Amino acid sequence: MKTAITELFGIEHPIIQGGMHYVGFAEMAAAVSNAGGLGTITGLTQKTPQDLANEIAKCRDMTDKPFAVNVTFLPTVNAPDYPAIIKAIIEGGVKAVETAGNNPVQVLPYLKDAGIKVIHKCTSVRHALKAQEIGCDAVSVDGFECGGHPGEDDIPNFILLPRAADELEIPFVSSGGMADGRSLVASLAMGAAGMNMGTRFIATKEAPVHENVKQAIVDASELDTRLVMRPLRNTERVMTNDAVERLLEKEKRLGDELKFEDIIEEVAGVYPRIMMEGNMDAGAWSCGMVAGLVNDIPTCKELIDRIMAEADEVLARVGGYQNAA
Numbered sequence: 001m002k003t004a005i006t007e008l009f010g011i012e013h014p015i016i017q018g019g020m021h022y023v024g025f026a027e028m029a030a031a032v033s034n035a036g037g038l039g040t041i042t043g044l045t046q047k048t049p050q051d052l053a054n055e056i057a058k059c060r061d062m063t064d065k066p067f068a069v070n071v072t073f074l075p076t077v078n079a080p081d082y083p084a085i086i087k088a089i090i091e092g093g094v095k096a097v098e099t100a101g102n103n104p105v106q107v108l109p110y111l112k113d114a115g116i117k118v119i120h121k122c123t124s125v126r127h128a129l130k131a132q133e134i135g136c137d138a139v140s141v142d143g144f145e146c147g148g149h150p151g152e153d154d155i156p157n158f159i160l161l162p163r164a165a166d167e168l169e170i171p172f173v174s175s176g177g178m179a180d181g182r183s184l185v186a187s188l189a190m191g192a193a194g195m196n197m198g199t200r201f202i203a204t205k206e207a208p209v210h211e212n213v214k215q216a217i218v219d220a221s222e223l224d225t226r227l228v229m230r231p232l233r234n235t236e237r238v239m240t241n242d243a244v245e246r247l248l249e250k251e252k253r254l255g256d257e258l259k260f261e262d263i264i265e266e267v268a269g270v271y272p273r274i275m276m277e278g279n280m281d282a283g284a285w286s287c288g289m290v291a292g293l294v295n296d297i298p299t300c301k302e303l304i305d306r307i308m309a310e311a312d313e314v315l316a317r318v319g320g321y322q323n324a325a
């Protein structure tokens with residue numbers, strides 16, 4: 001399947017693995033890229049720019065296909081050294097960057113000068129248009145369903161994607177709630193040139209996370225995510241657990257008085273304990289509603305091949321209806 005996205009990134013299938021904290025290591029990115037999609041290393045998971053440079057080199061050893069690095073601009077406790085991160089990406093010869101969280105205008109000129117393709121992930125049409133205006137090559141349109149940060153507008157993809165298609169000139173991929181061939185065909189129908197997945201890729205053999213995390217996604221239904229940190233205007237969709245229910249109780253009790261310090265125990269520094277040690281109640285971790293559609297733990301190649309075969313079947317079936325009418 002050739003689309004504007006496969007052409008832009010030089011990949012075989014229009015499927016991207018979004019950056020994921022403590023999941024997007026070289027093993028994950030290389031597995032997705034080797035399967036014909038675009039894998040992504042999560043820049044901020046690496047403790048220093050030198051660590052990121054090493055992770056990029058490791059990924060290059062594991063695949064000769066293109067892969068991306070995610071650079072997230074989010075409120076964090078200690079601001080990362082973004083110039084050094086960008087330098088590591090450029091010097092590492094990376095060809096694609098996924099930016100997210102905030103307007104990437106300050107880093108864009110350096111990436112563009114180095115010939116790097118930039119896809120900006122955003123949750124609203126106005127931010128997508130801004131990304132287009134400042135020179136991003138593509139956008140990843142992240143609907144309310146998504147795992148991670150859905151923004152504050154709460155617009156699901158059935159509305160957001162066609163709205164993006166009506167306004168944008170640059171290509172975009174759907175993101176949030178995507179799992180299978182049906183998702184891909186629906187995304188194409190709504191004007192996207194491919195799809196981005198997060199949660200679905202965690203439940204794969206190669207995802208370098210504890211088995212408990214994969215099993216939690218397989219076991220979860222579409223009812224098992226919660227929105228946290230809305231009072232701080234930093235909304236995150238997470239898998240529910242004891243820590244999340246405690247966090248929500250604090251939000252309810254403190255109302256407008258809530259400060260980040262009040263919930264630090266449930267959200268700060270919890271990812272290593274969850275993703276690496278498999279301590280599933282350690283705190284809040286991002287997970288999409290799409291967990292309800294995830295029922296197995298295939299390899300990335302099995303997953304991507306299955307998505308493409310299913311997309312063909314769906315297209316044939318939809319075409320059939322059209323012919324019947």
Ligand SMILES: Cc1cc2nc3c(=O)[nH]c(=O)nc-3n(C[C@H](O)[C@H](O)[C@H](O)COP(=O)(O)O)c2cc1C
Nearest residue numbers: 018019020021100146147148176177198199286288
């Ligand atoms: C565990 C996890 C961690 C994530 N971490 C990041 C991150 O660090 N930066 C980012 O831009 N997006 C992050 N995301 C969002 C994903 O890249 C992707 O946009 C999202 O998962 C899409 O929704 P889906 O989970 O329904 O597929 C994360 C998602 C998950 C599930």
